[in-house]
Amino acid sequence: MRPQIVLFGDSITELSITSDGWGGALACTYSRKADVLVRGYSGYNSRWALFLLHHLFPIGSSRPPVAATIFFGANDAALMGRVHEYMHVPIDEYKNNLRKIALHLKEISPSMLVVLITPTPIYEEARLEFLRTYYGENVAKLPERTNESAGAYAKQCLEVAKELCLPSIDLWSKMQEMKGWQKKLLIDGLHLTAEGSALVYEEVVRVLGEGGLVASEMPFDFPQYSEIDWKNPEKAFPQQSWN
Amino acid sequence: MRPQIVLFGDSITELSITSDGWGGALACTYSRKADVLVRGYSGYNSRWALFLLHHLFPIGSSRPPVAATIFFGANDAALMGRVHEYMHVPIDEYKNNLRKIALHLKEISPSMLVVLITPTPIYEEARLEFLRTYYGENVAKLPERTNESAGAYAKQCLEVAKELCLPSIDLWSKMQEMKGWQKKLLIDGLHLTAEGSALVYEEVVRVLGEGGLVASEMPFDFPQYSEIDWKNPEKAFPQQSWN
Numbered sequence: 103m104r105p106q107i108v109l110f111g112d113s114i115t116e117l118s119i120t121s122d123g124w125g126g127a128l129a130c131t132y133s134r135k136a137d138v139l140v141r142g143y144s145g146y147n148s149r150w151a152l153f154l155l156h157h158l159f160p161i162g163s164s165r166p167p168v169a170a171t172i173f174f175g176a177n178d179a180a181l182m183g184r185v186h187e188y189m190h191v192p193i194d195e196y197k198n199n200l201r202k203i204a205l206h207l208k209e210i211s212p213s214m215l216v217v218l219i220t221p222t223p224i225y226e227e228a229r230l231e232f233l234r235t236y237y238g239e240n241v242a243k244l245p246e247r248t249n250e251s252a253g254a255y256a257k258q259c260l261e262v263a264k265e266l267c268l269p270s271i272d273l274w275s276k277m278q279e280m281k282g283w284q285k286k287l288l289i290d291g292l293h294l295t296a297e298g299s300a301l302v303y304e305e306v307v308r309v310l311g312e313g314g315l316v317a318s319e320m321p322f323d324f325p326q327y328s329e330i331d332w333k334n335p336e337k338a339f340p341q342q343s344w345n
Numbered sequence: 346m347r348p349q350i351v352l353f354g355d356s357i358t359e360l361s362i363t364s365d366g367w368g369g370a371l372a373c374t375y376s377r378k379a380d381v382l383v384r385g386y387s388g389y390n391s392r393w394a395l396f397l398l399h400h401l402f403p404i405g406s407s408r409p410p411v412a413a414t415i416f417f418g419a420n421d422a423a424l425m426g427r428v429h430e431y432m433h434v435p436i437d438e439y440k441n442n443l444r445k446i447a448l449h450l451k452e453i454s455p456s457m458l459v460v461l462i463t464p465t466p467i468y469e470e471a472r473l474e475f476l477r478t479y480y481g482e483n484v485a486k487l488p489e490r491t492n493e494s495a496g497a498y499a500k501q502c503l504e505v506a507k508e509l510c511l512p513s514i515d516l517w518s519k520m521q522e523m524k525g526w527q528k529k530l531l532i533d534g535l536h537l538t539a540e541g542s543a544l545v546y547e548e549v550v551r552v553l554g555e556g557g558l559v560a561s562e563m564p565f566d567f568p569q570y571s572e573i574d575w576k577n578p579e580k581a582f583p584q585q586s587w588n
Binding site: 103336 | 583
């Protein structure tokens with residue numbers, strides 16, 4: 103059976119399934135090699151993620167994923183006292199939640215490649231514009247997220263990865279290396295443009311590859327047609343598959 | 346757990362996972378409602394599909410798919426005596442193979458929505474051009490597939506659907522209704538353009554919907570964030586998920 107790569111996260115993961123999204127691109131890259139399952143939940147923070155953990159990754163599963171990305175923090179870092187405060191999770195709790203998620207995945211499968219991804223940077227001007235359109239000028243006087251806060255959460259994410267010896271992707275820093283990242287990589291100061299998604303895709307493919315999941319080197323789930331002797335096709339298939 | 350929709354077929358299914366493909370578009374439509382699993386195998390005919398059947402759809406599975414598309418015939422209909430004759434399957438055998446596949450799926454889950462899709466029409470001029478580029482003019486004197494042959498196989502596919510009371514999609518006819526289908530809908534006289542893929546997507550979504558799988562009416566796999574009481578989030582989740 104085909105191995106599974108699970109993308110666990112918030113809206114930035116949920117939306118990755120769209121035609122120019124990083125999840126869709128990963129599914130294409132691992133075509134006939136692995137199934138890429140998107141488990142993104144818009145608006146979820148790391149605290150709510152814990153409620154899903156045992157459902158999505160049950161202990162005793164006979165077929166745990168070979169890899170998983172953990173990509174939370176954008177909502178945890180929403181500021182108290184602003185319009186999305188209900189999503190806020192204190193930074194120490196966030197760090198601890200990430201640790202719990204990663205350790206749970208390693209518990210169900212010590213060989214699972216668990217990748218921690220930091221929140222993206224925030225372009226505050228665009229956030230404010232978005233909030234004003236959505237909630238009106240009276241409600242939204244200040245952006246509900248700041249780049250500084252996202253950066254602080256990103257730092258904790260990287261620390262958990264270091265502490266548990268897991269690979270990580272520092273999107274918060276990586277994206278800000280690009281000139282004009284604010285509009286090139288982000289739609290609304292938070293979610294990814296097609297170009298932003300392409301950057302995330304490149305990073306995830308690189309880290310999965312470094313962890314041994316190079317798509318071009320992985321076996322096809324069944325023989326390619328060119329390997330099948332058309333006069334004796336049964337020789338190309340394991341017997342149990344057609345008995 | 347999220348239900349599964351499996352797309353079982355040849356290259357036209359395998360390639361559907363690309364960014365403008367019908368499989369990718371379906372995955373997006375059923376986001377957080379169902380997983381769309383692409384099980385497309387380039388070059389495979391219905392005879393080779395039988396070797397995969399018990400692997401992909403094992404008897405006794407505790408979680409069979411809720412729906413599956415069966416989309417073979419393009420390779421079966423390749424003509425004897427021409428460059429792809431090794432893919433050829435006699436038309437009666439093709440019909441019988443489709444029947445076996447459909448009945449197997451119904452055996453593992455009588456409630457599974459099994460959709461039969463006919464082969465696409467063939468634009469012979471483009472096939473010949475493709476074959477000449479690939480094999481040289483000396484080898485490829487005639488197209489290896491004809492529209493007439495594809496049509497005959499399509500007819501058998503529809504007959505199997507009728508016989509077993511299964512929904513079907515007559516792509517062979519549907520695509521030819523569009524003026525300029527030869528180049529608008531097909532890249533190389535056989536595989537789908539983005540526009541061709543969009544047509545297949547529309548048809549599959551329609552038939553899945555008629556069979557009860559309307560994405561907008563299906564439940565989310567976990568609550569949307571707007572339904573979660575942030576002061577008591579645990580109330581929104583089944584207890585076993587976080588114990």
